[in-house]
Amino acid sequence: MVTDDRQSGYWPDLIKNSFGKSFWLFVGVAAAMAAVGYIVLGQDAFTDVIVRDRGLLADLLPRVAGAQILAGFAWVLLPRDRMSTFMKSNRGKRGLVLAAAAGAITPGGPASAFPFLAILAGSGADRGILVTYITSWALLGAQRIIVWDIPLMGIEFSIFRLLLSIPLPIIAGLLARRLA
């Protein structure tokens, strides 16, 4: 998790976290799948997958680095507390549209979106707004699209998926209001 305090021991902890249990789980699954692949598919196919992976990674790493830098600046520049005040004071359909917009521009992963959602819930925003906000963050979140969609799926597919997903958070919010 990312916090704003940077005492000594912060970076070593971060690196320990990065190479922690779940990292070794990924390594284990990758090694197991590579072993199964070698046995089932034979050496030629195994080499082929490795060569393709190397190409994919060489292509991917600069983009992921660029995406992280862009997302890092966006995180610093966006006024997160003002967004919350703004959304609380708006209800009705307008509120849903604002919640969708706020979800799309909320920087950071779940560690920042869910606490923000809890603050909104505590400050009396209705269920429709809450559902729309978090659905929008999940589907339209600019950070997710920049960091994952564009590098891995390509710009054309990403924009296509983004455009057709625009109405979805509002649909979910309207459903939530009806169900609540």
Add this chain to the structure above:
Amino acid sequence: MNDAGALILYGGGVLLGGIAVARRDDSFRDGLSRALEQAVLILPRLIFALIAASFIVRLIPTDLIVEYLGAEAGIKGIVIGSLAGLVVPSGPAVAFAVAASFALEGASVPALVAFLTAWSVFAAHRVFIFELPLLGARFVRLRMLSVIPLPLIAGAIAMLVTSG
């Protein structure tokens, strides 16, 4: 990646970095520092997720993916894509590595849209780590019910648009 994608990523970074510098406070340093943190957290896992996904997808016979998720699969592809997205209990490194591999093996655009939409709105790990503890079971239940139709709607819109 084509040029438009590179322009957005690198141009956007330069633009926001310039704004951060112009603020004359710690914004620039904080932004870079956060980028480095996130890269340190994500990259090691992403690399091995990609390797694992590429072997898994190669081990699933290609004709099976094309049959269930290919353009010919139509609505069935959307439903199966949605269900597949539902059961990926992990973060974006795995979900997007799998989606990229599916795409290489011939999965259709509507099936991929349904897959990513389902994973985005349900992502089981997020529910257990963040949503249940912070928002409670009643909210989680209501939200789940509200987002059930979304992957199918997204896949259906994608199918209507791509089939012209």
